[in-house]
Amino acid sequence: MTTSADLASRLTGLVDALRAHGLRIGTGETVDAAQAVRELGLADRELLREGLAATLLHSAGARPVFDAVFDLYFPSGVGAPDVEPAGREELRDRLAAALADDDTALMRRLAIEAVDGFGGYGASPASDGWSSYQTLDRLRPQTLLARVRDEVRARGGSTGFGDRLLEDEIRRRIEEFRRMVTAEARRRVAERRGRDEIARRAVAPTADRVDFLFAGKERLAELRRTVQPLARKLATRLAARRRRAARGSIDLRRTLRASLSTGGVPMRPVLRRRRPARPELVLLCDVSGSVSGFSDFTMLLVQALHDQFSKVRVFAFVNRVDEVTGLLVHGAADPEGLGARIRGEAALTSWHGSSDYGAALGEFTERYADAVGPRTTVFVLGDARNNMGDPNLPALAGITARARRVYWLNPEQRSRWGTGDSAAPAYAELVEMHECRNVRQLSALVGRLLPV
């Protein structure tokens, strides 16, 4: 990192890796970043990180990806640490002390040592690597909780009311340590396998690009936290669309009033405002295991948008339909337990537990026919995997005939529609079906398709 040519290529490498993660960075920003490097110098790594983030990024959501990629391209050290690998017990002792002191610098050094000591696997140069999983499995930092807590208490570092918060605080520090170990292991692997490849493959994508169907529990929890801000954004977008749609005839009284500032010449006509008719929304969600992450997220999102509509009704099904609107009452809905509550309290399955779209659609038209009227927009959420049952197309056609619009959001990749037991193409002939694999697609669709 001494010559300027080397630095320039490193910078463009970083930018390329960020682009591969879907961040839009133009040449102008790269030039700005280079200028920032010149102004800040290379002496302080954290300043450099902030400077590059300020010039290259445009939103806060991209920051985790940036941090991980930055660690690969501008590592704090190279190679193995120059200390003797410590034994497991000794390392645990020092980690406990660092956690008790909340000393992040020491924790970072320990993470480096830990990966070096316990993370290596494989014997031949072609197959060996560094594993954060193995390191954490050997070190078991989570079992240090009680010990650290007692140590802090013994020192009198936590008294009075704050004491009850201590355990959660230590848990967060341990979580932080786990993240450090992951970053360090990734860096060591990158040294061996080539930075560019690891930056593309081993850095987790931003939350809004994670596939609903493959998102883990933690990723889904992260997504749920974005529901409120996303709903707020969509509400603003809907309001803007509503405003634009409300262009109508000229309001003579207000036009004349406004013309007073131009000496009675009506230079700007004022248009009459139309009374907004709030549309109704019906959500028909498959909540069977395979797509429940997607359904839960969408239900929460629509519920968060409830004040945009005169009426929102939510129905869940696996192979029987039941109304779950009551379980989604605003504010009372506990996002984490929502899926379990729906499956626990609503009658969704008959004698078997696999999803049956045909039966569910049929039951919906029978029992809840009154839910769909000429002002209703219906969203069907699901992968249309019918387990080879009868797709019951007339039922869906009946809903389409009565509703204002019917849309189907399918969390599966378009190329997989119609493979295996998927009845997607058959349904897609009757209703507009959209691919909706991640939050980014969902928010684009919701912003476009929701009625105004």
Add this chain to the structure above:
Amino acid sequence: MFTSVDDVSARLAEAGYLASPAVATTVFLADRLGKPLLVEGPAGVGKTELAKAVARVAGARLVRLQCYEGVDESRALYEWNHAKQLLRISAGRDESWDETRTDIFSEEFLLPRPLLTAIRGDEAKVLLIDEMDKADVEVEALLLEVLSDFQVTVPELGTVTATRRPFVVLTSNATRELSEALRRRCLFLHIGFPDAESERRIVHLKVPGIDAALAESVVRVVGALRAMDLRKVPSVAETVDWARTLLALGADTLDETVVRDSLGVILKHQDDVLKAQAKLDLDAV
């Protein structure tokens, strides 16, 4: 304006603003690269305060454009003083058309609004465009010329270019996604919640006379509340308010009763209060 990042931190601290390294670095770069600074973050973390502090440090005049839904050219950029133009026309009845025409579109009849004010003149200025996300998309397009070239085009007068570039700060609460074109022209800074150490220093700075142990517990409880899944997590502003309240109540340590009684200062929704009480093991009375 600044010589180094440390210089930024030190001088902002003198002006009563404790800047994190991220904030100091970005302010330094915005000054050096001459680019506008787009600040995002939750409400109450000191986005607007940053612009004010920079203005105090630089001894510059703060020009503020408060955005709202429906803010337009005539509120943001400039407006012709129609009434005065009409007076001018009726006063000069015997003049020829050409004289009148050239005269009524001169500087005298121009009402400068914040953006034009910030660009004209030689004194140092800080331009604060507050709550950009509240304005309509059309206003962003209006800003592009100002932000990239620091110039404003008035069709009747020509282009006004800044002789001295103002330091521009835009703030946004992210209720709406700002356009790529606007973001591209700015340095981006996300101000999140500060770490415990900085927050303690902020509390000491804003609430002088608070007991160190009390400040410590206040910050710890607020940190714990932020980790909970609440509808509205407490911000720095709420931390400071709470510390002030506790000081006014004469509480010198936190205990169950005090926390239960004053939880309303930091949490603004009833279900949040209930949730926090359950998690903090406060017995509801």
